[in-house]
Amino acid sequence: MSDETKVENPFHTARFKPPRKGKKPPKLLAIVHQSGCTGCEVCIAGCPVDSIELVPGPDPLNPGYQQMVEIDLARCIGCQNCSQDCPWETITMYQHDDAFIAWGNETLASQLYINESEVDKIKDDVAG
Numbered sequence: 001m002s003d004e005t006k007v008e009n010p011f012h013t014a015r016f017k018p019p020r021k022g023k024k025p026p027k028l029l030a031i032v033h034q035s036g037c038t039g040c041e042v043c044i045a046g047c048p049v050d051s052i053e054l055v056p057g058p059d060p061l062n063p064g065y066q067q068m069v070e071i072d073l074a075r076c077i078g079c080q081n082c083s084q085d086c087p088w089e090t091i092t093m094y095q096h097d098d099a100f101i102a103w104g105n106e107t108l109a110s111q112l113y114i115n116e117s118e119v120d121k122i123k124d125d126v127a128g
C-alpha cells in the first residue's frame with residue numbers, strides 16, 4: 001500500500017449500510033491478513049453486522065478468481081466471530097488503536113479505503 005493518506009471510499013456500497021451503533025468504538029477490531037486469505041467467504045456468513053466485503057480479483061472477466069476480503073473498520077463491532085470462523089486463521093483481533101497500523105501492514109488491496117487523491121479523481125470523473 002502507498003504512504004498516501006487513506007480515507008473511507010464514499011462510493012463503496014458498504015457506505016449505504018447502517019452505521020455502527022453507540023458512541024464508543026469497540027475495544028477490538030478485526031484485521032484480515034490478506035496474503036493468507038483464500039476468498040472462501042466463510043467469515044462473511046458469520047458477521048452479525050455485515051461488515052466484511054469482497055475485494056474482487058484482478059481479472060474483471062473473472063472477479064471470483066484470486067478474490068480476498070476486507071473488513072469495514074468503521075462498522076466492525078469486534079465480536080470475534082470472523083477470527084474464530086476463518087479456516088485459514090488469517091483474521092486477527094487487534095486493540096482498536098493498533099488495528100489501524102496492522103491494517104496498513106496486512107492489507108494488499110482495499111476497496112473500502114482509498115487514497116484521498118482517488119476520491120477527488122472519481123468526483124471529477126462523475127462531474128464530467
Ligand code: SF4
Binds near residue numbers: 030047048071079081
Ligand atoms: S469481528 Fe465481528 S463484527 Fe467485526 S468483522 Fe469480524 S464478525 Fe464482523
Ligand code: SF4
Binds near residue numbers: 032038044091
Ligand atoms: S474466512 Fe478467512 S480465508 Fe475465507 S474469506 Fe474470510 S478471511 Fe479469507
